Amino acid sequence: MSIFDDVNNWEKKEGAELISSMISVSDPVILDYGCGAGNYSFAAANAFGKKCKISAVDINKQCLDYVNEKAANEKLDCITTVVGREDYKHDFEDNTFDLVIYADMFHGEEKTYGGLHRFVMIEEAKRTLKKGGVLAVLPFHLSNFRDKDKEKAKYTYKKLIDEISGYGFTYIEKNLEGIHFEKVYSPYYQQKGGVTFESLERGKFLIFGK
Numbered sequence: 299m300s301i302f303d304d305v306n307n308w309e310k311k312e313g314a315e316l317i318s319s320m321i322s323v324s325d326p327v328i329l330d331y332g333c334g335a336g337n338y339s340f341a342a343a344n345a346f347g348k349k350c351k352i353s354a355v356d357i358n359k360q361c362l363d364y365v366n367e368k369a370a371n372e373k374l375d376c377i378t379t380v381v382g383r384e385d386y387k388h389d390f391e392d393n394t395f396d397l398v399i400y401a402d403m404f405h406g407e408e409k410t411y412g413g414l415h416r417f418v419m420i421e422e423a424k425r426t427l428k429k430g431g432v433l434a435v436l437p438f439h440l441s442n443f444r445d446k447d448k449e450k451a452k453y454t455y456k457k458l459i460d461e462i463s464g465y466g467f468t469y470i471e472k473n474l475e476g477i478h479f480e481k482v483y484s485p486y487y488q489q490k491g492g493v494t495f496e497s498l499e500r501g502k503f504l505i506f507g508k
């Protein structure tokens with residue numbers, strides 16, 4: 299069994315359970331912004347099937363091609379891919395989504411506005427979520443984060459929770475764990491070998507209500 303089989307199995311079982319436990323709506327409208335290979339979109343599609351609508355957004359066309367092909371093979375027509383914007387704003391109406399997923403989207407590197415894109419993304423989640431909707435954030439690389447003055451600032455879950463709460467979100471303690479999928483698709487790690495599904499980093503999904 300390859301790591302891709304493990305990932306597919308995760309999307310069908312643990313991933314689907316993970317997304318189901320984030321929200322109580324049975325026919326949700328979902329945004330997976332910066333979807334990459336779409337692991338969280340596929341987990342959501344497996345959780346809710348035809349009843350849900352998922353917008354899988356990425357700026358990288360290759361990611362969207364990958365997601366489209368896999369969605370067609372798996373007959374998951376609840377997933378629609380959308381090209382993202384440079385400025386991380388969403389081309390969606392206010393009050394559209396029941397769930398917004400930002401998995402491994404908050405980084406501190408200079409290339410992404412000195413890490414400041416996360417503030418735009420939090421504002422956009424606030425605008426596009428329905429009242430009572432849920433924002434699910436899976437942060438990695440907390441030690442690379444920058445504060446609003448672009449200064450390196452060692453973030454903790456608590457500091458990030460306080461920051462997001464400052465935008466009017468309510469933190470909901472759920473104890474949910476997500477996976478850092480980056481190494482599965484990275485050519486560097488693929489060439490190096492030795493990456494197993496079990497060895498992938500796990501992290502806490504921070505859940506917020508609007």
Ligand SMILES: C[S@@+](CC[C@H](N)C(=O)[O-])C[C@H]1O[C@@H](n2cnc3c(N)ncnc32)[C@H](O)[C@@H]1O
Nearest residue numbers: 332333334356357358382383384386401402479
């Ligand atoms: C670290 S990956 C995370 C992928 C996925 N969410 C996951 O957890 O596996 C970051 C993704 O954000 C995408 N991205 C970067 N800038 C973006 C933008 N402005 N709008 C939409 N997607 C963007 C990248 O192409 C990449 O697929």
